[in-house]
Every structure is written in C-alpha cells, then in structure tokens.
Amino acid sequence: xxxxxxxxxxxxxxxxxxxxxxxxxxxxxxxxxxxxxxxxxxxxxxxxxxxxxxxxxxxxxxxxxxxxxxxxxxxxxxx
Amino acid sequence: xxxxxxxxxxxxxxxxxxxxxxxxxxxxxxxxxxxxxxxxxxxxxxxxxxxxxxxxxxxxxxxxxxxxxxxxxxxxxxxxxxxxxxxxxxxxxxxxxxxxxxxxxxxxxxxxxxxxxxxxxxxxxxxxxxxxxxxxxxxxxxxxxxxxxxxxxxxxxxxxxxxxxxxxxxxxxxxxxxxxxxxxxxxxxxxxxxxxxxxxxxxxxxxxxxxxxxxxxxxxxxxxxxxxxxxxxxxxxxxxxxxxxxxxxxxxxxxxxxxxxxxxxxxxxxxxxxxxxxxxxxxxxxxxxxxxxxxxxxxxxxxxxxxxxxxxxxxxxxxxxxxxxxxxxxxxxxxxxxxxxxxxxxxxxxxxxxxxxxxxxxxxxxxxxxxxxxxxxxxxxxxxxxxxxxxxxxxxxxxxxxxxxxxxxxxxxxxxxxxxxxxxxxxxxxxxxxxxxxxxxxxxxxxxxxxxxxxxxxxxxxxxxxxxxxxxxxxxxxxxxxxxxxxxxxxxxxxxxxxxxxxxxxxxxxxxxxxxxxxxxxxxxxxxxxxxxxxxxxxxxxxxxxxxxxxxxxxxxxxxxxxxxxxxxxxxxxxxxxxxxxxxxxxxxxxxxxxxxxxxxxxxxxxxxxxxxxxxxxxxxxxxxxxxxxxxxxxxxxxxxxxxxxxxxxxxxxxxxxxxxxxxxxxxxxxxxxxxxxxxxxxxxxxxxxxxxxxxxxxxxxxxxxxxxxx
Numbered sequence: 060x061x062x063x064x065x066x067x068x069x070x071x072x073x074x075x076x077x078x079x080x081x082x083x084x085x086x087x088x089x090x091x092x093x094x095x096x097x098x099x100x101x102x103x104x105x106x107x108x109x110x111x112x113x114x115x116x117x118x119x120x121x122x123x124x125x126x127x128x129x130x131x132x133x134x135x136x137x138x
Numbered sequence: 139x140x141x142x143x144x145x146x147x148x149x150x151x152x153x154x155x156x157x158x159x160x161x162x163x164x165x166x167x168x169x170x171x172x173x174x175x176x177x178x179x180x181x182x183x184x185x186x187x188x189x190x191x192x193x194x195x196x197x198x199x200x201x202x203x204x205x206x207x208x209x210x211x212x213x214x215x216x217x218x219x220x221x222x223x224x225x226x227x228x229x230x231x232x233x234x235x236x237x238x239x240x241x242x243x244x245x246x247x248x249x250x251x252x253x254x255x256x257x258x259x260x261x262x263x264x265x266x267x268x269x270x271x272x273x274x275x276x277x278x279x280x281x282x283x284x285x286x287x288x289x290x291x292x293x294x295x296x297x298x299x300x301x302x303x304x305x306x307x308x309x310x311x312x313x314x315x316x317x318x319x320x321x322x323x324x325x326x327x328x329x330x331x332x333x334x335x336x337x338x339x340x341x342x343x344x345x346x347x348x349x350x351x352x353x354x355x356x357x358x359x360x361x362x363x364x365x366x367x368x369x370x371x372x373x374x375x376x377x378x379x380x381x382x383x384x385x386x387x388x389x390x391x392x393x394x395x396x397x398x399x400x401x402x403x404x405x406x407x408x409x410x411x412x413x414x415x416x417x418x419x420x421x422x423x424x425x426x427x428x429x430x431x432x433x434x435x436x437x438x439x440x441x442x443x444x445x446x447x448x449x450x451x452x453x454x455x456x457x458x459x460x461x462x463x464x465x466x467x468x469x470x471x472x473x474x475x476x477x478x479x480x481x482x483x484x485x486x487x488x489x490x491x492x493x494x495x496x497x498x499x500x501x502x503x504x505x506x507x508x509x510x511x512x513x514x515x516x517x518x519x520x521x522x523x524x525x526x527x528x529x530x531x532x533x534x535x536x537x538x539x540x541x542x543x544x545x546x547x548x549x550x551x552x553x554x555x556x557x558x559x560x561x562x563x564x565x566x567x568x569x570x571x572x573x574x575x576x577x578x579x580x581x582x583x584x585x586x587x588x589x590x591x592x593x594x595x596x597x598x599x600x601x602x603x604x605x606x607x608x609x610x611x612x613x614x615x616x617x618x619x620x621x622x623x624x625x626x627x628x629x630x631x632x633x634x635x636x637x638x639x640x641x642x643x644x645x646x647x648x649x650x651x652x653x654x655x656x657x658x659x660x661x662x663x664x665x666x667x668x669x670x671x672x673x674x675x676x677x678x679x680x681x682x683x684x685x686x687x688x689x690x691x692x693x694x695x696x697x698x699x700x701x702x703x704x705x706x707x708x709x710x711x712x713x714x715x716x717x718x719x720x721x722x723x724x725x726x727x728x729x730x731x732x733x734x735x736x737x738x739x740x741x742x743x744x745x746x747x748x749x750x751x752x753x754x755x756x757x758x759x760x761x762x763x764x765x766x767x768x769x770x771x772x773x774x775x776x777x778x779x780x781x782x783x784x785x786x787x788x789x790x791x792x793x794x795x796x797x798x799x800x801x802x803x804x805x806x807x808x809x810x811x812x813x814x815x816x817x818x819x820x821x822x823x824x825x826x827x828x829x830x831x832x833x834x835x836x837x838x839x840x841x842x843x844x845x846x847x848x849x
Contacts, residue, residue, distance in 0.1 A: 079194075091163075091193075092228045093205075094193055095192060095195075123224075
C-alpha cells in the first residue's frame with residue numbers, strides 16, 4: 060500500500076469518527092488543535108485505525124501522534 | 139534577555155482587566171474544564187467581549203465561535219488556553235501571532251508529570267519570550283477578579299466569590315476551590331484570586347509586585363508548595379510591606395520534610411528547610427500561617443478592623459470561664475490586659491449589676507442582654523488605656539443574641555479601635571455570627587483564637603514603623619587568599635576543612651581567632667606550645683574526624699612543654715585505638731581562652747534562600763538543646779542582635795544571676811563578618827564555629843573551633 064493510499068484511508072477514518080467533511084482535513088492537520096478531537100475521540104481514532112488497517116498499535120506511542128502526516132508515517136510502520 | 143518582571147507587571151494589568159477574552163480550546167460540554175471555563179466567564183458578567191475558540195463549533199452558548207484565535211478580527215487582550223498540553227504550544231504560538239500579551243494556561247500535563255512535561259513547559263517559555271507574552275500556569279485553576287469594572291472568572295471554580303479586599307494566590311488549584319467554599323460560608327470576599335500552578339512564567343513574586351499597587355487589595359494571602367527564588371520572594375515581600383503597608387500571609391507546605399539527617403556539621407543538621415523558611419519569612423516581615431483557618435482568622439483582623447495603637451485589650455464576657463481562658467491566652471500571646479481609668483470603672487459600676495465584675499476581664503453576668511453589652515463596650519472603647527476589645531458571648535436562655543450582634547456592630551462603627559468577637563457554640567449563635575460577619579466584625583469560634591490575630595496585626599504595624607530595606611546579597615569585604623585556599627582544597631578533591639584550615643579562612647574575614655600551630659611530633663608540639671604561651675589546648679586534625687571529643691582527640695589545660703609533648707602522644711594513641719589506620723594531618727596547638735560562654739555560629743547554603751547564618755548556644759550538646767536562631771545573609775548588626783535575643787538562653791549572654799553580661803557587641807560584629815564570609819565564598823556548603831567563646835563585655839570573643847564543608 061503506498062503512502063497516498065494510507066493517507067486517504069486515514070482521512071476517511073478521521074472524517075467518519077470526528078464527523079467532518081474530507082475537504083476540511085489537510086495533510087498537516089492536528090487532530091486536537093485543527094480538527095477538535097477530544098480525549099475520547101482520540102482513543103476512538105486509534106481503535107478505528109486498527110480496524111481499518113487490521114493492525115495492533117502500541118497505544119502509548121499512538122497517542123503521541125498528533126497530525127495526519129504523523130499518522131501516515133506511524134501506521135505505515137505497521138504495514 | 140528582556141526584563142520579564144517589568145513585562146509581567148504591564149501584562150498582569152491586562153490579564154486582570156481584559157476588555158476582550160478568547161477561550162482557546164473550549165467546547166459545548168458542561169462539566170468539562172474547557173466547557174466550564176467559557177461558561178464561567180460568560181456567567182460572571184465579564185465587562186468585555188468573550189470569544190470562544192473551538193476547532194469544530196460554530197457557536198458556544200449563543201456566542202459565535204472561531205476555529206483559530208488568529209481568525210478573530212478584533213483585538214484580544216487575554217487568552218485562556220484550555221487545550222490539552224500536547225497542543226498548548228500551538229495555541230500559545232497563535233496568541234503570539236495575534237499580538238495577545240496576557241495568557242492563562244489552564245492545561246495540565248507539564249512539569250508535574252515528569253521530564254517530557256518539563257520539556258513542553260520550556261517550549262511554552264520560549265514562545266512567550268519570543269512574543270513578549272506573560273502567562274500564568276500551566277496546570278492551574280485560573281484567575282478571578284471580582285472588581286466590578288472587570289468581573290473576570292477565568293477559572294473552573296464552582297463559585298464566583300464576593301468582592302472584598304483579600305487577594306489569594308495559590309500554587310495548588312484544588313486548594314483554591316476549597317478556600318472559595320470556606321470563604322463564602324464566612325462571608326469573606328476577595329479582590330483577586332489566582333491559581334498560578336507551575337509558575338513557569340509569572341510567579342508569586344510578579345503577582346506580589348502587581349498586588350502592591352492594586353487598590354482593591356489590602357491583604358495578600360499566599361499558599362506555596364515550593365520556593366524557587368527565596369531571596370526574590372523576600373525582597374518582593376519587603377517591598378510590598380514597606381511601600382504599600384499590605385501584610386503578606388503565607389502557608390508554606392512541606393514543614394515535615396527531613397533533609398538534615400546526613401548533614402556533616404551541626405549547622406547542617408540544625409538548619410532544616412523549614413527552620414530556614416521560618417527565619418527568612420520573619421526577616422522579610424511575612425506572617426507564616428499553619429493552616430487555612432489561621433490564615434483567614436488573621437486576614438479578617440487586618441481587613442475588617444483598624445490597627446491597635448498598643449496591645450492593651452479589654453475583655454467583655456457574659457461567662458467567667460471563657461473570660462479567664464481568654465485572659466490566659468492573651469497574656470501568653472504577649473497581650474496586656476488594660477487597666478481601666480477611673481471614669482471607665484465608674485461608668486461600668488453605674489451600668490452593670492452589683493454582681494458583675496467591673497474589672498478587666500469585665501463579666502456582664504450570664505443574664506446580660508444587649509444593654510449591658512452596649513454599656514460595657516462603649517465604656518471600654520472610650521477608655522484611653524484600651525487599644526482593642528475582645529467580646530465573648532455564651533448563649534443563655536435570656537441572651538438576645540441577634541440584638542447583641544447588631545448592637546456590637548453599631549457601637550464598633552463609632553470608634554476607631556479594633557473589636558473581635560467570639561459567640562461560643564454553634565446552632566444557637568449561628569444567626570448572630572452571620573450578623574457580625576455581615577458587618578465585618580471578626581468572629582472566632584474559640585475566644586482564645588482572638589489573641590493571635592490581634593498580636594499579628596499589632597506586631598505588623600510595629601514592624602512597619604521600624605523596617606529597614608534589605609541590602610543586596612553581596613559581600614562587602616572580599617578575600618582572595620580565602621578563595622585561593624578553598625580552590626586549592628577543591629582541586630585536591632577535599633570536601634572537609636578541619637579546624638586549622640578553617641581558622642585560616644575565617645581569620646581572613648577578621649573573625650577573632652586564637653594563636654595556633656599545626657604540629658606533627660611531640661617535640662614540635664612542646665615548642666609551639668611554648669611560643670604561644672600557656673595554657674594551651676591540643677586537638678587532633680583529620681579530615682575524617684567530625685567530632686573530636688568522641689575519639690579522645692581534645693586535651694585542655696596544658697600548662698607546660700612536658701604536658702604538651704605527653705598530650706600529643708596521648709591524642710594520637712587514643713585516635714589510632716578508636717579509628718585504626720586513620721589519616722591524621724597533625725595535632726593543633728592553640729591558646730586556651732579564659733572561661734566564657736560557648737556559642738555556635740554557622741553557615742548553611744540553602745537551595746531556596748542562599749546563605750543562611752545560624753547562631754545559638756554551643757558546645758557539644760548543641761544538637762540536643764537546639765536553642766538556635768537563623769537569618770538569611772546579608773546580616774546587618776541590628777539583625778545580628780535580634781538573632782542573639784531570639785534564643786532562649788539569651789539571658790545568659792545578657793547577664794543572668796549576678797553574672798556580668800557577655801560581649802554581645804563583639805558577638806554581633808562576628809555574626810556580621812560571618813555573613814560577609816558566606817557571601818564571598820559560594821563554594822562553602824556548611825561551616826561551624828563551635829564553640830565561639832564569648833567573654834565578659836569589652837573583653838571580646840574567640841573562635842575556639844571551626845570546620846568547613848565544601849560543595
């Protein structure tokens with residue numbers, strides 16, 4: 060899976076969990092500062108990413124990921 | 139680097155009196171910190187405009203929301219950041235871009251959670267410095283300003299307090315909410331209420347300087363968990379007290395911290411963090427309180443009542459027992475019972491029944507109604523020998539509690555003297571207490587509790603009249619030779635300087651030392667003793683021996699060359715038996731001083747306050763008696779005299795039981811010189827002069843033993 064595909068699927072998950080339009084989600088958007096995720100939604104995002112990519116992530120490290128581009132890099136490391 | 143203190147002073151004015159506030163990271167969810175802070179600001183009726191900043195909301199509480207603070211077209215004075223710590227720096231950066239200079243960072247998850255959090259705090263400070271921002275927090279409850287021209291409640295406290303003249307500053311946010319609740323029940327209002335959390339940027343020192351000029355504040359209360367800049371705090375406190383005459387009351391937690399157990403000197407052992415804190419606060423004029431109740435007991439006395447001219451009080455009671463208890467407590471606190479004038483006695487005689495006690499404490503008798511209280515209080519107020527009143531009430535079946543409370547308030551308003559009350563009990567007296575509190579008459583549950591606040595107010599005003607400015611912490615006299623010796627020891631990894639080496643250093647600062655010589659053979663000891671002149675004292679010198687007496691390392695009263703030679707052998711023999719193989723630098727032969735009082739002087743380098751000087755009764759039992767006083771250097775001569783007078787055994791020095799007074803003049807000068815030595819030598823960790831022998835007045839004092847522990 061190439062990086063663009065990963066990014067697209069991540070944005071799709073984020074749009075679904077945070078109930079946003081895909082167009083609002085920029086590559087460098089910060090989950091909290093730009094997209095308004097609260098702590099519960101941050102946890103839901105981690106679970107949704109795991110389901111989407113069928114991976115099991117290190118939750119502590121996953122929580123440190125703050126942006127879409129960071130998530131692309133982090134999730135790619137599991138693929 | 140720019141002067142952040144001046145910047146904070148300017149930005150704090152905007153912080154307390156913003157014309158517009160942005161809450162960054164807020165949301166619609168009540169019961170959460172981001173949600174409640176916005177609602178609190180809104181509900182407090184802020185005298186300005188409020189902007190919610192939330193990435194996902196179009197409006198909050200009917201107010202248009204913005205995605206970013208930089209999207210707000212109008213100027214913003216204050217930003218309150220409620221985002222999680224992970225993005226607080228992004229919010230602060232945008233504040234800088236927007237030109238906001240005053241910020242409150244509520245978010246937790248910084249220094250208090252470890253190294254990663256500490257790094258985040260550093261980032262915040264870098265951004266603040268880049269944009270000339272001043273911020274309170276992080277990890278705090280927020281800020282409240284009750285001034286009607288502001289009405290700012292940028293906090294997640296449950297209550298907006300009543301307006302008042304007490305400023306409360308706290309390092310603990312949770313304590314703030316408890317204090318607000320406590321104060322509301324007692325009808326106590328606040329001028330400013332600040333939880334400053336991790337004090338990364340704005341500290342208690344900046345807040346003290348701001349409140350010095352705040353017209354709404356008359357008393358400053360401060361709860362501190364850590365002191366990061368002791369000398370700065372002391373200077374700020376002295377400035378506030380001297381320039382604005384506002385008392386500062388502090389609770390400093392962590393009294394029981396144990397830090398002296400492994401100390402290598404008596405001073406190190408005796409000068410615990412708490413003792414040093416006590417001394418520093420005293421020196422700065424700060425009133426240290428044990429707990430919240432005591433703090434507010436004293437605060438309301440300052441805020442609600444005039445200051446007493448002197449400390450002569452009249453006690454008026456309807457119950458003998460509480461009157462006696464209060465009298466005992468008053469006398470113990472240093473308060474005098476006023477001697478009534480003839481006019482007062484006559485007035486009391488005319489207005490009270492024959493069974494009443496018309497002497498002080500005045501007992502208006504258990505069946506007294508308001509008229510008797512009014513008569514007694516008025517008579518006492520009018521008496522020139524009375525500086526303040528303590529009024530006690532116990533609820534009898536005929537006691538008209540509420541009327542008495544109202545009458546006390548009415549009479550008190552006619553006189554410029556303080557009146558404190560104690561309506562004893564709980565349920566029956568509750569409404570009366572409320573009346574008193576409503577009229578700003580201090581009320582105390584226990585009558586004895588009136589004494590401490592009265593004395594604190596009295597002492598504070600006495601202290602203002604004779605206060606002196608703290609001088610800069612720098613050595614007046616400097617010694618290159620002392621520094622050379624210390625550096626040489628440090629270069630050879632030496633951490634402990636024994637008597638001979640320590641004496642050489644203290645003599646550089648003109649402390650009175652005795653003639654002495656270090657010897658390495660019995661023959662040399664005899665010769666040096668002869669040169670010095672008998673009698674002499676001989677002591678073992680070794681880096682490894684802290685308490686020489688314990689190893690047979692000291693012999694006194696040596697009167698001849700033969701005795702000196704014998705003493706040399708006896709000491710070396712004893713030491714080698716007790717501590718086999720120990721390295722001995724030599725045996726010190728020094729002039730034996732005539733009999734005098736043995737005192738101890740010491741230095742301890744404190745991480746919060748710097749150089750601390752100790753004085754006390756010396757000798758080998760110093761750590762048992764613990765009769766010592768402390769002050770932070772630099773010490774002037776008047777402060778040295780205070781130190782001398784402060785210990786229990788000061789009477790011995792001033793001449794007790796027919797003995798002539800000791801040379802306290804020389805002693806005070808020696809304390810001042812020691813303070814200078816401490817400031818000139820940052821590498822000295824601890825220093826003991828024990829004993830310093832103080833002779834009769836005019837005959838001086840002498841360092842009889844000394845040791846230095848280096849950093």
